[in-house]
Amino acid sequence: MEWFRRERNPWGQEILIGLSWDLIWVAVAVGALLVVAHALLYYWRWRGAGAGMITESLPCSELVEPIKQLPEKILRHSGASRLFHWVMAVSVLALLFTAFLPIWGIKFPWVTAHWIAGLVLTAAIVFHVVHASFWKGLSLMWISSQDLSDGWLAIKQVLGSAVAPGKPGKNPLENKLFHHVVASATLATIITGLIMMAKIDTLWWKRNPYILSDDTWGVIYVVHGVGSVALITLIMAHLYFAVRPEKRWITLSMLYGWISRERYLEHYSQGRWPAGGSTSAATAASAAKQSEAGSQRAGAS
């Protein structure tokens, strides 16, 4: 197996062309391995322990008074966020299919569809960056020291420790990490893809591959390839978790926008994620206490 594709120019010099497409199969294998490993681990360790299982939540009558004030449906993803997610999903899938199916031998006119999907993805990401920066707030995806310590506890729990991590805020550490890896791969792919637009004619410019040297183009194609191939693994993992039964309520929240109050109370810290602004300070404090008590119970068990 080779890492890179190289060609020899008429002067006998070897020039870099791009990433070896053998790595597509490595990406698929890594994705499959992740899926199998998680499925086995879940079956062997977590399922027995009950972690991550769908559990019946407390009836409303047993909730402390301030929590009763929570709405039945807690907004998890705004309409704008959902729109971005699905536009990104469709465009990334279109990009992957138009890129890799011809390499796998399924031949069709793919180039125009590929760059149009790339431009749609770019527009979606620009929208997301503005939306996240000025409306949602970047702190939602910031990895805090508490995230790291909870992450460490989660790893220890997998390895057999009885101490459970506290409930997370809106985005658990694994979500944040996944977001950042996907963001890195996607940004690498679209930035290099936009540079490649210099090689096609548009209304605004004529194509000119000589804006960069052959070697530099080789690096651009390698980065584009690494990002694209990484997305294969990442999307396999994403789809796997999206269809897992115990995660289905999260998947559905990306369709409908909300999660139930019971799910919210079961899985999230109200202190770290006050729900939809409807939660008063007293509710948050009360919920934080509940969360803390829950963690202690879990730790004691």
Add this chain to the structure above:
Amino acid sequence: MAIIQDMMPAFELFQPASVNDALALLTKHGKDTWVLAGGMDSLDWFKDRVKKPKVVVDLGQIKELKGIRQQGDGVEIGAMTTLTQVSTNSLIQSRYGLLAQAARKVATPQIRNQGTIGGNVSQDTRCWYYRDGMPCYRAGGNTCYADTPTAMNREHCLFEVDRCVAVSPSDTAPALIALDAKFVIRNSKGERVVNAEDYFIGPKVDIKRMTILQPGDLLTAIRIPGAWAGGRFYFEKVSDRDAWDFALVNVASAMIVEGGTIKQARIVVGGVAPRPFRLKPVEDSLRGERVSEETAELAGQTAIWGAKPLNHNHYKVLLMKNLVKRAVRGVKV
């Protein structure tokens, strides 16, 4: 520039005596195999050391691939039939003069004596950036060196550009498409017959191939139906030299004309697109029209709709327009 050398890289040569033996070899050696017909295109590649196959299967000993046979109301031409045989065959001359004329315009007598009809339609493009070993898209690279602000692209295409701007160089291919020929392809799984038009593919579909032939496939015969036999034909090739040259633009047309009215028409232009470029809008516009100067002028105008010339091939737009006009108006064949 590629270094032209007399010594070809070593390869294992097979000379099967039957199609079945050839197919077995192609199946066994897969992508490492190069199919050699007349060798007119292949030996250039080998001597330039741009293509270095491990195995060469020479079809020259397979008798069943040679000859011209009447088949029903049409004719079947073995893929290894030489261009001289095609152009001088009385059946082809009398019924399909378009093909005879096109075959007669290929290169030189020496090349026509050796070159085959199968090889002529399956030959690779003549783009010099590609043939000289530049790592272009068609060669597996990332750049079309023929379409840059400084490129020399006088011979390149006007239509169906998709990264690569190389053109289909064959003279017989437009004639065969105009005659609605069928290409017979065999591989280890069996036989399939495709329309001549569908045999050629552009870079939109696969930038590394000019035909639908995959490793293991063999073009065995070309069948021309009787529908167009004795039609009103026209073939014209414009090139820098009158012999031993590829077409800058060529045109092949077949028409059924009754009482001065065009009943059916098929017009195909070579040298303007990565595959022989069939002019369906022109054909549609001609149906039911009388053969006249006005009709020919309109056909020429319609033919060049959508042409996107490169830096140095604007002349091809006018050339193509006039060739189509002459094809509709005149009787050259």
